[in-house]
Amino acid sequence: MPSLSRTDPPLVRFVSQLWESGRVEVPELTGNGSSPLGVEELNAAEEVLHRYEAGFREQLPGDPPEWNSSAALWGLEMLYQASSFLLHRDASVEVLRNSLSRPCPEKPSAGVCYSVDLSFRFLPDLQRMVTEIARNDPLCDILETWGMEWPLSSVGGPIRRSIVALGDPAQEPPVRNTTELPPSNERRGEIVWDLSGFWEHETLRRVYLDRILIAKDLSRLNDPRVALAAREALGNYPSLATEVAWKIESDGKEAGKHPTESSSISTDATVANRGNNRDDASLQELIVILNRTWLRKYK
Numbered sequence: 001m002p003s004l005s006r007t008d009p010p011l012v013r014f015v016s017q018l019w020e021s022g023r024v025e026v027p028e029l030t031g032n033g034s035s036p037l038g039v040e041e042l043n044a045a046e047e048v049l050h051r052y053e054a055g056f057r058e059q060l061p062g063d064p065p066e067w068n069s070s071a072a073l074w075g076l077e078m079l080y081q082a083s084s085f086l087l088h089r090d091a092s093v094e095v096l097r098n099s100l101s102r103p104c105p106e107k108p109s110a111g112v113c114y115s116v117d118l119s120f121r122f123l124p125d126l127q128r129m130v131t132e133i134a135r136n137d138p139l140c141d142i143l144e145t146w147g148m149e150w151p152l153s154s155v156g157g158p159i160r161r162s163i164v165a166l167g168d169p170a171q172e173p174p175v176r177n178t179t180e181l182p183p184s185n186e187r188r189g190e191i192v193w194d195l196s197g198f199w200e201h202e203t204l205r206r207v208y209l210d211r212i213l214i215a216k217d218l219s220r221l222n223d224p225r226v227a228l229a230a231r232e233a234l235g236n237y238p239s240l241a242t243e244v245a246w247k248i249e250s251d252g253k254e255a256g257k258h259p260t261e262s263s264s265i266s267t268d269a270t271v272a273n274r275g276n277n278r279d280d281a282s283l284q285e286l287i288v289i290l291n292r293t294w295l296r297k298y299k
Helices: 010-020 039-059 069-087 093-099 110-120 123-133 138-149 202-215 218-222 224-234 238-255 281-298
Strands: none
Touching: 010 039, 010 069, 039 069, 039 110, 069 093, 069 110, 069 123, 069 138, 093 138, 110 202, 123 138, 202 218, 202 224, 202 238, 218 224, 218 238, 224 238
């Protein structure tokens, strides 16, 4: 992995710290909708990120998408600036929104989603930190919008906006832990995640399902394709992910049937070890079972 020097530009150090330890140093930044970073710093950071991507790619199952340079750099810049606004609290709302309003230069596709995810896979962690500090911070709205736009990366992140359009619209919605189901009378407006950018790519489908099972993100099971894929992956071992299994069973009973849309997805949970469950015996057993299932079905 690239060696880190105190003389490296801040963004380069951010990339290395993010991938090596997760403990990052971020200077105070300002912006007006354009990047506050110099071209040389951006190019150097992109080169370092691409080196980490090469190692990450080797750990993924199947054939990962191609690297998209502009999408990867955009994701890195946005995460970097959002992290700065989390740590440095003096920026005005106008400055914050202008700095983080620049859209991704590429439309979602397998390669774009994969490249953005190199940085945005840390988005749920950043969301939790911002929500814990100040749930009404405008940064929460921006991060939540990113999470909706990039569902591959936001699995397990807190849902602060109301899952349903019920009751008084002026009432502030509670923070929703995605591992908790809303009451049954509040499910008509459940979030619909747009998976069109990556669902047809086998590797990214498997990464997505891995993350759902590990994070127990029940909001993702509203999609019949995902619910069926999770059911197939768990097979005869629902006790290894009881919340997920219960959600699938519960929704199937309410609908009078289980999801029937066909899917060839399986999973390799080794690609989603971002949470704190790495040493959990049940999770390790689940990984073995899922890997065996994939080998049996696709060898």
